[in-house]
Amino acid sequence: MMKPSLDSVDSLLQDLLVPSSTSANSIWLPPTSDHLLPDASPPSDDEPEQAELFETDPPPWELTVQEDVRLASIVFAKSPHGPYDYRIPDHLREELKPGMRVGVPLGHRRKATPGWCVGIKEGSSAHRKLRDVTELYDESPLCDAALVRLVMWMSHYYQVPAGQVFDTLIPSSVRAAAGTRQTTYFSVSPDLTAEQIEKLPAKQKSVIECLIVQKKPMTAAELAVTAQCTEDPIRRLRKKECIVPEVRREMHTGIRIQAQTNDGEAKQDFTLTPQQTVALERINAAIDGGRGRTLLLHGVTGSGKTEVYIKAIEHVVSQAGSAIVMVPEISLTPQTRGRFESRFDSVAVLHSQMSPSERHFHWQRIRRGEVQVVIGPRSAVFAPLPNLGLIVLDEEHDTSFKQDTQPRYHARKVAHARAMALGIPLLLGSATPSMEAWHATQSGHAELISMPDRVANRPMPDVQLIDLRIRDERGVSGAISRPLHAAIEETLRDQGQAILLLNRRGFATTIQCPSCGHVVACPDCDMPLTHHRDGGKAMCHYCDYTIGTPPWCPACRFDGIRYGGLGTQKLEVEAKSKFPDAKIARMDSDTMKRPGSHQRVLSEFRSGEINLLLGTQMIAKGLDFPNVLLVGVINADSALHFPDFRAAERTFQLVTQVAGRTGRGDRGGRVIVQTFSPEHPAIQAASQHDYLKFVEGEMVNRRKFNYPPLGSVARIIIRGPLEDKTETVADAILARLESARDLLNAEVRILGPAPPPIVRLRGKYRFHLLLQASEAAVVGETIRRALADFKVDPKEDIEYLIDIDPMNLL
Ligand SMILES: Nc1ncnc2c1ncn2[C@@H]1O[C@H](COP(=O)(O)OP(=O)(O)OP(=O)(O)O)[C@@H](O)[C@H]1O
Numbered sequence: 009m010m011k012p013s014l015d016s017v018d019s020l021l022q023d024l025l026v027p028s029s030t031s032a033n034s035i036w037l038p039p040t041s042d043h044l045l046p047d048a049s050p051p052s053d054d055e056p057e058q059a060e061l062f063e064t065d066p067p068p069w070e071l072t073v074q075e076d077v078r079l080a081s082i083v084f085a086k087s088p089h090g091p092y093d094y095r096i097p098d099h100l101r102e103e104l105k106p107g108m109r110v111g112v113p114l115g116h117r118r119k120a121t122p123g124w125c126v127g128i129k130e131g132s133s134a135h136r137k138l139r140d141v142t143e144l145y146d147e148s149p150l151c152d153a154a155l156v157r158l159v160m161w162m163s164h165y166y167q168v169p170a171g172q173v174f175d176t177l178i179p180s181s182v183r184a185a186a187g188t189r190q191t192t193y194f195s196v197s198p199d200l201t202a203e204q205i206e207k208l209p210a211k212q213k214s215v216i217e218c219l220i221v222q223k224k225p226m227t228a229a230e231l232a233v234t235a236q237c238t239e240d241p242i243r244r245l246r247k248k249e250c251i252v253p254e255v256r257r258e259m260h261t262g263i264r265i266q267a268q269t270n271d272g273e274a275k276q277d278f279t280l281t282p283q284q285t286v287a288l289e290r291i292n293a294a295i296d297g298g299r300g301r302t303l304l305l306h307g308v309t310g311s312g313k314t315e316v317y318i319k320a321i322e323h324v325v326s327q328a329g330s331a332i333v334m335v336p337e338i339s340l341t342p343q344t345r346g347r348f349e350s351r352f353d354s355v356a357v358l359h360s361q362m363s364p365s366e367r368h369f370h371w372q373r374i375r376r377g378e379v380q381v382v383i384g385p386r387s388a389v390f391a392p393l394p395n396l397g398l399i400v401l402d403e404e405h406d407t408s409f410k411q412d413t414q415p416r417y418h419a420r421k422v423a424h425a426r427a428m429a430l431g432i433p434l435l436l437g438s439a440t441p442s443m444e445a446w447h448a449t450q451s452g453h454a455e456l457i458s459m460p461d462r463v464a465n466r467p468m469p470d471v472q473l474i475d476l477r478i479r480d481e482r483g484v485s486g487a488i489s490r491p492l493h494a495a496i497e498e499t500l501r502d503q504g505q506a507i508l509l510l511n512r513r514g515f516a517t518t519i520q521c522p523s524c525g526h527v528v529a530c531p532d533c534d535m536p537l538t539h540h541r542d543g544g545k546a547m548c549h550y551c552d553y554t555i556g557t558p559p560w561c562p563a564c565r566f567d568g569i570r571y572g573g574l575g576t577q578k579l580e581v582e583a584k585s586k587f588p589d590a591k592i593a594r595m596d597s598d599t600m601k602r603p604g605s606h607q608r609v610l611s612e613f614r615s616g617e618i619n620l621l622l623g624t625q626m627i628a629k630g631l632d633f634p635n636v637l638l639v640g641v642i643n644a645d646s647a648l649h650f651p652d653f654r655a656a657e658r659t660f661q662l663v664t665q666v667a668g669r670t671g672r673g674d675r676g677g678r679v680i681v682q683t684f685s686p687e688h689p690a691i692q693a694a695s696q697h698d699y700l701k702f703v704e705g706e707m708v709n710r711r712k713f714n715y716p717p718l719g720s721v722a723r724i725i726i727r728g729p730l731e732d733k734t735e736t737v738a739d740a741i742l743a744r745l746e747s748a749r750d751l752l753n754a755e756v757r758i759l760g761p762a763p764p765p766i767v768r769l770r771g772k773y774r775f776h777l778l779l780q781a782s783e784a785a786v787v788g789e790t791i792r793r794a795l796a797d798f799k800v801d802p803k804e805d806i807e808y809l810i811d812i813d814p815m816n817l818l
């Protein structure tokens with residue numbers, strides 16, 4: 009039998025799902041297909057070909073009967089990935105639907121292989137050897153037809169097996185039915201006659217009468233209590249088939265919807281500002297328009313975007329619709345939750361600290377249509393709301409919306425695909441829109457809505473740049489410069505609150521021997537270890553490798569080893585000694601490990617128990633505290649010199665966002681930014697609150713090199729335990745990419761293979777290749793062609809990963 013031709017599968021999908029538009033940026037193009045999958049059958053080259061042994065063609069008189077078979081396309085998470093066709097046996101004909109899990113024979117495997125049904129069609133098995141679907145694992149589909157199409161689109165676009173996308177889309181807690189148990193209910197057999205009942209022994213008779221009176225199926229335990237008997241008569245009735253069992257899967261009663269949370273912020277409802285009113289009108293018009301479109305709400309920090317989202321969702325809910333709101337995980341603060349929970353009857357908040365049964369419970373509620381608003385991080389984009397009317401992506405520029413493991417999807421991109429397929433608006437919101445979103449507004453793929461002013465006529469805070477190259481500015485010791493020191497003192501004196509940003513955790517970021525120069529590094533990643541004061545640990549921030557901090561140099565035994573570089577722990581020590589009366593809290597991923605720690609610190613900050621909050625970018629986003637009179641940025645350049653074309657964009661966003669945490673009340677606010685590069689355009693623009701100036705300048709840089717959003721980039725990472733073997737595979741991939749490019753006559757620039765900035769990670773050597781072209785489809789097709797049947801010898805333990813639209817080039 010023939011192997012399915014990948015080319016044909018591929019080009020079909022390509023035609024179906026990615027319209028070959030000539031528009032500049034296919035990032036914004038929707039999947040638009042109602043179709044499902046092309047024909048294919050599982051590979052069987054490892055099986056003896058039946059045709060060689062027998063005559064398999066059916067005799068002509070059987071052909072007509074065979075025309076009428078129903079086929080299911082099945083995909084798998086592990087190789088081979090499918091889709092392959094299977095015959096649906098008669099007893100599953102009515103039950104099996106796309107979006108369900110099945111078990112099918114695959115190759116020589118003894119046990120049924122689990123897979124997902126992605127399509128059903130009528131067909132003929134006359135000329136093909138088809139095997140049957142043997143198991144059906146779900147009673148109803150785990151995702152509807154629209155989500156199945158989204159899976160197929162993601163699989164195609166991100167070049168990930170559809171089975172793996174399903175496993176991402178449907179949480180494992182749902183697949184495992186976490187928090188449920190099977191219960192057997194009994195009802196009276198319909199065949200049981202009154203005469204037969206009369207003849208039953210007394211106990212059994214009373215059980216039957218019980219069931220008749222109650223008019224509903226009951227469990228054995230319930231029956232025993234109601235009929236006041238042991239379980240023995242029930243067992244006997246069951247054996248005689250006088251009562252029939254029915255197994256149901258039910259949620260534990262133990263799971264409760266989490267109590268509504270709030271950090272103490274008073275409930276609000278205000279009249280909208282004129283800018284908010286206009287924004288809302290335009291969003292509502294899009295909701296009513298019934299077409300898929302993207303809107304970018306560019307509102308400066310403190311312009312009241314959240315209120316606009318809430319009002320727009322109220323509009324959706326008033327028409328019996330529902331909405332998804334995605335926020336960076338870190339903005340899932342009690343404040344955000346509280347604002348939504350106080351305005352809607354039923355909100356489901358999804359977050360990473362949920363237990364599997366909680367997650368499953370919410371998923372079921374969402375699917376049953378009991379939830380109006382789902383709030384969560386990027387994975388909320390898959391929430392199975394039945395009447396979805398709006399998707400909101402708040403802080404759309406945030407890098408946490410890109411998943412950094414397979415499938416490496418971006419929530420913005422997937423949300424766009426889902427919204428367009430459903431014909432509903434996608435609302436992106438940010439004070440510092442990503443270059444991608446901005447470009448979309450400039451190229452006509454998204455509508456721009458601006459809110460250039462803060463609510464209540466509040467001014468943007470003044471920003472003062474401190475040039476750290478000048479000794480007088482820098483101050484004598486420590487990380488807090490003289491002017492910042494004075495400003496903190498003044499703020500504390502005025503009973504105000506201050507926020508200090510330092511985007512590095514730990515105490516010291518390098519541990520180096522001043523005698524021989526040895527730097528203590530991770531044996532698996534070659535990156536310097538960070539010294540953490542609590543517990544005296546030296547940790548790798550890339551793989552969590554941890555040792556006790558060495559008291560002397562491991563290389564030359566010199567005992568004056570030095571801790572260099574500055575982390576939040578060290579800043580905390582400095583702040584405590586410089587401001588002994590201040591109540592200081594540190595917020596970074598080390599102090600925020602325990603569930604609820606976030607909420608605790610933020611409530612204490614709101615109540616004023618804490619007046620100096622310092623931390624990593626965690627404190628830079630979304631927080632809205634009116635009494636914050638000062639924001640200090642300890643080192644604005646920390647992200648500026650990364651080898652990444654987005655370094656300037658990230659710096660601009662971080663500084664603008666953290667600066668935006670002040671001046672949000674009636675008492676005003678100011679910002680002090682310490683930097684070694686005060687003249688850098690990103691820092692200049694951030695200090696002037698000038699987004700337009702920044703994007704315009706940055707767009708020129710991007711255009712020069714055809715970087716996103718003007719072109720499209722993909723990255724292939726090759727990793728393995730031996731450097732030279734890994735490089736050989738990388739070279740082989742390069743050769744294939746080049747010939748695919750030539751074959752397709754595609755204009756694709758291929759860079760590398762080269763070692764990325766992180767040369768070694770978790771003990772694996774790494775190489776990467778970058779592909780660039782003006783259209784995503786061209787990059788994607790080149791990779792698909794090149795790697796369709798590329799296999800690495802499994803003995804060598806070398807992997808390659810495809811990252812479409814990478815957000816991180818380390
Ligand atoms: N129309 C209004 N009148 C008065 N206050 C308002 C109005 N709309 C919103 N606010 C308040 O203004 C503050 C800022 O709003 P919000 O937090 O939504 O800003 P934002 O645009 O999301 O800012 P950021 O991008 O910094 O997170 C909040 O305290 C909010 O309650």
Ligand SMILES: [Zn+2]
Binds near residue numbers: 530532533535550552
């Ligand atoms: Zn490491």
